[in-house]
Amino acid sequence: MNTLLSIQTRNNVLLTMAELLEEHRAELITINKTDCEAYKGDDISMFDRLKVNDAKVDEMIAAAKHLASQDDPVGVERFSFKHENGMQVYNKTASFGTVFIIYESRPDVTVEAAGIAFKSGNKILLKGGKESLQSNLKIVELWHQALQHHNASTDWVEYLQFNRTETQAFLEKPTQKVDLIVPRGGEKLIAFVKQHATCPVIISGRGNNFVFVEKEADTDIAIDVILNGKSKISACNAVDKVLIDENLPNRIDFVNELMAKLKALNIEVLKAKNFSSDEIWYKEFLDYKILIGKIDSTENAIAKINKYSGGHSSSIITKNETKAKLFMENVDTAAVYHNASTRFTDGGQLGLGGELAISTDKLHQRGPIGLQHLVTNKWYIHGSGQIRS
Known part of the structure; x- marks a missing residue:
């Protein structure tokens, strides 16, 4: 002993x-x-x-x-x-x-x-x-x-x-x-x-982290957070899935800009509509890949994240504090973010000095x-x- x-x-x-x-x-x-x-x-x-x-x-x-x-x-x-x-x-x-x-x-x-x-x-x-x-x-x-x-x-x-x-x-x-x-x-x-x-x-489980771009999102913040989420593809706090509110103003322009910037970083953009099964939503990529899909409400975004994510990290991009509170209280992941990158789920970054x-x-x-x-x-x-x- x-x-x-x-x-x-x-x-x-x-x-x-x-x-x-x-x-x-x-x-x-x-x-x-x-x-x-x-x-x-x-x-x-x-x-x-x-x-x-x-x-x-x-x-x-x-x-x-x-x-x-x-x-x-x-x-x-x-x-x-x-x-x-x-x-x-x-x-x-x-x-x-x-x-x-x-x-x-x-x-x-x-x-x-x-x-x-x-x-x-x-x-x-x-x-x-x-x-x-x-x-x-x-x-x-x-x-x-x-x-x-x-x-x-x-x-x-x-x-x-x-x-x-x-x-x-x-x-x-x-x-x-x-x-x-x-x-x-x-x-x-x-x-x-x-x-x-x-x-x-x-259990230090899988990532498969989500960013939800709510209809009242600052789209510049959304792009920064998503791109940062793919800045280290081997990290468990990387972003794999993006849900975009179908009621986001100028949604098509936003999606096109986002896809262009992701492709410039050699990140393969997968579109949810191209997959017949939901298996892709469960998958943690640990690769230069990201899946983008649309959703019709914050409540449904919460439900989808709770069904498919690894329970690690998720982020909502919105100017609406009420929607942010709803999301953060009900998404069942270890870390929840409002207008910030999931890449901060790290002991050193969250004030623990290491993990x-x-x-x-x-x-x-x-x-x-x-x-x-x-x-x-x-x-x-x-x-x-x-x-x-």
Whole structure:
């Protein structure tokens, strides 16, 4: 059993990790090139997430430093009560214990997500995809150096080099204690983990995000928000579907302008009327594709989004505050926007300083899961010999 590290030690490890990432920047980028060159798949979003460049290293360093600057999420008092018999009762946050993060492609997860789990007082088990193995092993090596530098056991961060069969066996019957599993990746990975896991799983589900252009929309804002929504096609907060109110003034002109700008960015525009089945509405593209359809009311837009979206993010573009309120209160996604891009559904952008995952489940936390969310709770009761009559 790993005894909870002091907050000073956890912070110092994170700061040393930031220094080591800077020191080994060139080496990490070179190692990552070997992973990128070895990747033979045709998933462009996977390749985009795999690549580590100077900007990615900068983000990793910033995440580690920011985590070190944040308050300790463990031991925060949530509730207190003085029993009539004199007992003092407290409810405080507590670490989960061991968090298993299973992910595809993204070496930055090995820093940011692991860092959040570590700062929250948890032991980390990491299982990255084979496509990013060399990059991940190098980052874990840096974790171990940072831990050793502060006399902490390297057991706090462990990398599991499992193939698919071994991973399935571990999910079904872990060979060590696991308190929480966090899958980070596509729908196939998440389904695989859900099917085989025997302990709680935080579901970081699909995106398939919608923008609804209501009849009182500012069309300039609508175009900016939609284009920004396709600015990173590999992101789970990207926009895949656009619903346009058929009563929007100059709707045809707006659609033509939007389509021209999307095509200029090499984004394929799909028209809903060209598809006989509704399967296309469920699909998360993770590609240079966007589907545009028309709708006749805000109420029907809400119903359509609730039926087809992945429960991640949705946005309404309108000058009508009443319609915006109706939309935001009734659309069942983790994040709802009014006149803003869904690309802000991100722990750093929403003030959390980083994220472990973006949960589309409603338990125990919804949306971006930051440092303060990766805790459970514990009851502390102080007495002087009280017994219950």
